[in-house]
Amino acid sequence: MTQIPPHQSLIQYYQVRDQLIVLLNKLADLAQQRSLSIVVDEWIDGRIPKSYIAGNTDTLHQLSLRAIVNEDIRLTYKPFRVAVVGEFTRGKTTLLNALLEQKILTSDRRPNTATCTILKYGKIPYIRVRYFDSTGLEALDIQTQNLAADLVRYTSDAGMDEEKYEALLQGDEKSLADQIEGVHVWLPAEFLGQRVYELIDTPGLGSIFDSHQVITYNAIPQMDAILFLTQFNALIGEGELVFLSSLREYLNRFLFVLTKVDLAQEEENPQEAINKAIDFTRSVLINQVQLPNPSIYPISGVAAVQDNQYHKSGIIQLVEALDQFISCSSGRERLLKLYRSANTYHIWIEKDIQRALEALNHQIAQLTEAKDQLVSKINDVELSRDDLNLLLKAQTQELEKRQLGSIYQLRERLKVIIRETPINLHTKVDEVVYLWLREQEYVCMHDVQLLQNSTKFFLSKILFWAGRSTLNLIPEDLLLLDVMTKEINFSTTLVSLTNVGNFVSEHIKRELLASQLPPNQTIFIDQATELNLHNEAGSLFREWVESLYIYLETIINQVISDYLQLIKQQIQLIEEQRNKLQQRLHLMSQQNYSIHNIHQQLESIKLYLSTNPKI
Ligand SMILES: Nc1nc2c(ncn2[C@@H]2O[C@H](COP(=O)(O)OP(=O)(O)OP(=O)(O)O)[C@@H](O)[C@H]2O)c(=O)[nH]1
Ligand SMILES: [Mg+2]
Numbered sequence: 001m002t003q004i005p006p007h008q009s010l011i012q013y014y015q016v017r018d019q020l021i022v023l024l025n026k027l028a029d030l031a032q033q034r035s036l037s038i039v040v041d042e043w044i045d046g047r048i049p050k051s052y053i054a055g056n057t058d059t060l061h062q063l064s065l066r067a068i069v070n071e072d073i074r075l076t077y078k079p080f081r082v083a084v085v086g087e088f089t090r091g092k093t094t095l096l097n098a099l100l101e102q103k104i105l106t107s108d109r110r111p112n113t114a115t116c117t118i119l120k121y122g123k124i125p126y127i128r129v130r131y132f133d134s135t136g137l138e139a140l141d142i143q144t145q146n147l148a149a150d151l152v153r154y155t156s157d158a159g160m161d162e163e164k165y166e167a168l169l170q171g172d173e174k175s176l177a178d179q180i181e182g183v184h185v186w187l188p189a190e191f192l193g194q195r196v197y198e199l200i201d202t203p204g205l206g207s208i209f210d211s212h213q214v215i216t217y218n219a220i221p222q223m224d225a226i227l228f229l230t231q232f233n234a235l236i237g238e239g240e241l242v243f244l245s246s247l248r249e250y251l252n253r254f255l256f257v258l259t260k261v262d263l264a265q266e267e268e269n270p271q272e273a274i275n276k277a278i279d280f281t282r283s284v285l286i287n288q289v290q291l292p293n294p295s296i297y298p299i300s301g302v303a304a305v306q307d308n309q310y311h312k313s314g315i316i317q318l319v320e321a322l323d324q325f326i327s328c329s330s331g332r333e334r335l336l337k338l339y340r341s342a343n344t345y346h347i348w349i350e351k352d353i354q355r356a357l358e359a360l361n362h363q364i365a366q367l368t369e370a371k372d373q374l375v376s377k378i379n380d381v382e383l384s385r386d387d388l389n390l391l392l393k394a395q396t397q398e399l400e401k402r403q404l405g406s407i408y409q410l411r412e413r414l415k416v417i418i419r420e421t422p423i424n425l426h427t428k429v430d431e432v433v434y435l436w437l438r439e440q441e442y443v444c445m446h447d448v449q450l451l452q453n454s455t456k457f458f459l460s461k462i463l464f465w466a467g468r469s470t471l472n473l474i475p476e477d478l479l480l481l482d483v484m485t486k487e488i489n490f491s492t493t494l495v496s497l498t499n500v501g502n503f504v505s506e507h508i509k510r511e512l513l514a515s516q517l518p519p520n521q522t523i524f525i526d527q528a529t530e531l532n533l534h535n536e537a538g539s540l541f542r543e544w545v546e547s548l549y550i551y552l553e554t555i556i557n558q559v560i561s562d563y564l565q566l567i568k569q570q571i572q573l574i575e576e577q578r579n580k581l582q583q584r585l586h587l588m589s590q591q592n593y594s595i596h597n598i599h600q601q602l603e604s605i606k607l608y609l610s611t612n613p614k615i
Contacts, residue, residue: 009327018332026103027069027346031345036051040068065348082322083201084229085227092202095200095259106152111566113203120564121193122188123186124143124188127142128140129154176196204216225255225330227322230296324614357588374567374570388455396548397545504537
């Protein structure tokens with residue numbers, strides 16, 4: 001059971017960190033959806049979206065935002081490093097054992113710890129010994145059954161046998177500090193697991209082993225926090241002040257600890273003695289090291305480890321202070337860094353979405369306009385077709401009238417013939433009718449051609465005028481029109497004319513026969529007969545003109561409906577395109593909503609961080 005749960009400030013740190021990680025992952029998702037890639041290149045001094053760079057980007061180093069975010073997150077998950085530093089035998093190793101709640105590291109009354117021992121959370125106890133390059137030795141990995149026993153061989157000078165330690169003191173034996181760069185230890189200690197801390201035991205300062213303090217000096221810059229141990233019954237001295245003064249730029253990471261306060265029990269008034277020691281230490285730090293207001297935490301590592309008096313040992317207060325310190329220094333720094341990254345990525349993506357939205361809306365507007373134009377074109381073409389049909393009707397009626405008039409002419413000619421040529425009348429009638437037919441043939445052909453041309457002209461006008469703004473519809477349609485109007489041949493006209501001629505000559509011959517030769521002039525004076533001839537021949541003409549009208553009307557309707565069909569196909573294509581764009585617009589609106597949401601969450605995190613200086 002752990003004695004020291006993480007402090008609230010550290011929990012808050014984890015919460016904000018996790019929120020930011022969720023947001024970063026969402027940003028990476030969005031960037032992935034949008035295929036946003038980031039150029040990471042020296043010459044641009046950092047990272048910017050590829051779309052910001054004009055010209056060829058192929059040769060530049062590019063990463064997905066996912067890769068960049070993963071790296072940001074990886075750095076955030078890096079454990080905080082907390083070193084325990086101080087003169088030899090101050091109780092550093094003992095304090096660490098107390099924090100881990102197990103006797104992992106060897107303590108000794110003599111200068112002992114020789115290497116930086118980096119303790120981190122792991123499910124299975126594991127040791128990796130890293131040697132200095134100069135030794136030529138490979139790193140050593142040990143999956144240990146007995147962590148303390150295995151560790152002592154690589155961390156503790158005093159752990160070697162007495163003879164060797166003596167030789168070490170004489171300078172005949174080498175300290176572990178000369179060979180080992182560091183010992184990494186993974187162990188299942190709750191203190192480490194709950195906090196994502198790495199605790200670092202360092203060799204003591206001020207001992208006869210110079211190499212011990214070199215190791216410690218080198219370790220300081222990499223630490224997030226340093227617990228600097230001074231001792232109740234030794235108080236802070238010259239060596240410690242020199243050490244602290246030489247590390248001025250890192251002193252804001254230092255927390256001061258007064259160890260072995262259990263020894264105050266021997267004093268008459270223990271608490272007063274402890275207070276005095278604290279006051280003394282503080283005033284020395286203020287006056288000699290120019291620290292503005294150093295906090296000093298009294299502890300007894302022995303009480304925590306040996307006497308089972310954890311709650312009285314002062315360690316709980318120390319850890320609370322450490323948790324708070326970590327969360328409001330390195331923790332806060334990491335949160336701000338994460339926040340700044342997330343904010344930058346958010347701006348990139350938001351701009352990217354905005355740009356794409358604008359382009360998409362523009363495209364959709366263009367398609368809508370094109371569609372509206374086509375729809376109004378359909379109306380225009382339909383109206384023009386109706387107009388053309390009316391015109392055609394009028395022209396064919398005109399034609400019909402003229403043709404009916406020609407029957408009167410024929411009748412007049414026949415009257416003259418009958419009057420003037422009483423003999424061979426049948427042959428004469430045939431001749432007159434034949435002549436009349438030839439004339440009519442010519443006139444009709446001419447009229448039909450005029451009709452045909454004007455139909456063609458108007459149709460072309462409609463199509464050309466409508467087609468001008470409807471893509472490439474003109475040439476093909478005019479061609480089609482050409483083919484269709486050519487099909488109007490004259491054969492129907494000829495048949496009809498022959499029918500009329502035959503009818504007229506038959507009629508007259510019949511009348512002649514009925515009136516008994518020689519004919520007299522009464523045959524054509526008969527009103528009923530004339531009316532009958534006129535009606536019969538007229539209906540033949542009407543039929544012909546009607547069929548001509550229907551034929552041309554069919555052509556007009558056919559050409560125009562083909563044309564409208566083309567326009568409708570165009571509209572459908574535009575609709576399909578527009579639907580696709582609209583789907584993309586929908587997706588992008590969702591992305592826009594998400595980025596907006598992320599922005600709001602980032603804003604509230606920013607506010608939270610600025611109003612809570614403790615994390
Ligand atoms: N009375 C008392 N003794 C302590 C306390 N903490 C450590 N000691 C003793 O002090 C001696 C040195 O303890 P270590 O924990 O090895 O000290 P260290 O700072 O790691 O020493 P080095 O590794 O040599 O730098 C041991 O004999 C411990 O039992 C404490 O709180 N009270
Ligand atoms: Mg030690």
